[in-house]
Amino acid sequence: MPSSPHRALTGLSHPFRVTKGTRFRLEDFSTDDTRGLELKDESDGLLEDCSVVMADLQERLYAQDRWSVLLIFQAMDAAGKDGTIKHVMTGLNPRGCEVNSFKSPTTEELDHDFLWRTTRLLPRRGHIGIFNRSYYEEMLVVRVHPEILGHQQLPPSLVTPRIWRERFTDVVNYETYLSRQGVIIRKFFLYLSKEEQRRRFMERLAEPDKHWKFSLGDLPEREYFDDYLRAYDDVIRHTATAQAPWYVVPADHKWFTRLVVASAVIEAIESVRPTFPTVDPATRRKLKAAELQLKNEPQTSRLARRGRGRRQ
Ligand code: ATP
Numbered sequence: 001m002p003s004s005p006h007r008a009l010t011g012l013s014h015p016f017r018v019t020k021g022t023r024f025r026l027e028d029f030s031t032d033d034t035r036g037l038e039l040k041d042e043s044d045g046l047l048e049d050c051s052v053v054m055a056d057l058q059e060r061l062y063a064q065d066r067w068s069v070l071l072i073f074q075a076m077d078a079a080g081k082d083g084t085i086k087h088v089m090t091g092l093n094p095r096g097c098e099v100n101s102f103k104s105p106t107t108e109e110l111d112h113d114f115l116w117r118t119t120r121l122l123p124r125r126g127h128i129g130i131f132n133r134s135y136y137e138e139m140l141v142v143r144v145h146p147e148i149l150g151h152q153q154l155p156p157s158l159v160t161p162r163i164w165r166e167r168f169t170d171v172v173n174y175e176t177y178l179s180r181q182g183v184i185i186r187k188f189f190l191y192l193s194k195e196e197q198r199r200r201f202m203e204r205l206a207e208p209d210k211h212w213k214f215s216l217g218d219l220p221e222r223e224y225f226d227d228y229l230r231a232y233d234d235v236i237r238h239t240a241t242a243q244a245p246w247y248v249v250p251a252d253h254k255w256f257t258r259l260v261v262a263s264a265v266i267e268a269i270e271s272v273r274p275t276f277p278t279v280d281p282a283t284r285r286k287l288k289a290a291e292l293q294l295k296n297e298p299q300t301s302r303l304a305r306r307g308r309g310r311r312q
Pocket residue numbers: 077082101102103104105132133134137138141142148213215
C-alpha cells in the first residue's frame with residue numbers, strides 16, 4: 001500500500017466524529033473550522049494522494065468480498081454534497097462503487113415502509129455505496145414539514161408524537177443489524193452556515209453556467225434553516241453510535257470538507273484491514289502448473305501468424 005502524504009491527514013476527522021450522542025450539541029461544532037490548517041493550496045495534491053490510497057483499499061475490499069461500505073451524505077442545499085461525493089469517487093473503480101440519490105418518495109415507495117427504498121440499494125459485499133440523502137430525510141425534512149406525514153399512507157393510529165423517537169430507535173437497530181452483517185457505515189453531515197449558503201446561492205444566480213444548480217424551491221426552504229439545524233441536532237444525538245458514527249463536517253470551506261471526508265473514509269476501510277484472498281496449497285500448486293504450461297507453450301512467431309492469417 002502506498003505510504004504517502006495522506007498520512008498527514010491521519011486523525012483529521014476525529015474532532016468531528018460523534019460516536020455517542022448523549023452529550024452531543026451541534027452548537028459545540030463550527031461551520032468554518034479548519035483546525036488552523038493552511039492546506040488550501042495543497043489540498044488538491046493531498047486529495048489525489050487520498051484517491052490512490054482509496055483505490056488500493058477498494059481493490060482489496062472487492063477482492064476479499066466480505067465487507068461493504070455505506071457512506072451517507074446529508075446536508076442543506078449548497079453545502080457541497082455533490083462536489084464532495086465526486087472527490088470521494090475519483091479514482092475508484094466504478095465496478096465496485098455506486099452512488100444513489102434520494103428525492104421525494106414515489107407513490108410506489110410510499111406504499112412500503114420507509115427503509116424499503118434504501119434497503120434495495122445497499123452496497124453488496126466488496127462494494128462501496130454512497131447515499132446522497134437517505135432514510136434520515138424521514139427525520140429531517142419530514143420533521144420540519146410534518147404535513148408530509150399525512151401523505152405517507154401510515155395507519156393513523158401509528159402517527160403519534162412519539163413517531164420521531166420511534167424512527168430514531170428503528171434506524172439505530174437497523175444500522176446495528178447492518179453492521180453485524182459486515183456493512184461499514186459512516187454518516188456525514190456537511191455543516192454549512194446560513195451566511196455561506198446565501199453566498200453560494202448568490203454565486204449560482206450571478207453565473208449563467210451555475211443557474212442549473214439553483215432551484216426556486218431552495219429559497220423558501222432556506223426560511224426553515226434553523227428548524228433544520230434543530231432537527232439535525234436531535235437526529236445526531238439519537239443516532240450516533242460507535243458502529244455507525246456521524247461526522248459533523250465543517251462545510252464553509254470546501255477544500256477542508258473534502259479532506260475531512262477523505263480521511264474518514266480511508267480510516268473506515270483501513271479499520272477492517274482488507275486483504276487480497278490467499279489460495280490454499282493445492283490450488284497454488286495448480287496455478288504453478290498453469291504458469292509452467294503457459295511458459296512452455298511453443299511460441300508462434302509473428303511472421304508465422306501473419307502467413308497463416310493470409311491463407312485463411
Ligand atoms: P441538488 O439540489 O444538488 O440537485 P438535492 O439532494 O438537494 O440535490 P433536490 O432534487 O434539490 O436534490 O432535492 C431533493 C428533495 O427531496 C430534498 O428537498 C429532500 O428533502 C427531499 N426528500 C428526500 N427524501 C425525502 C423523503 N423521504 N420525504 C420527503 N422528501 C424527501
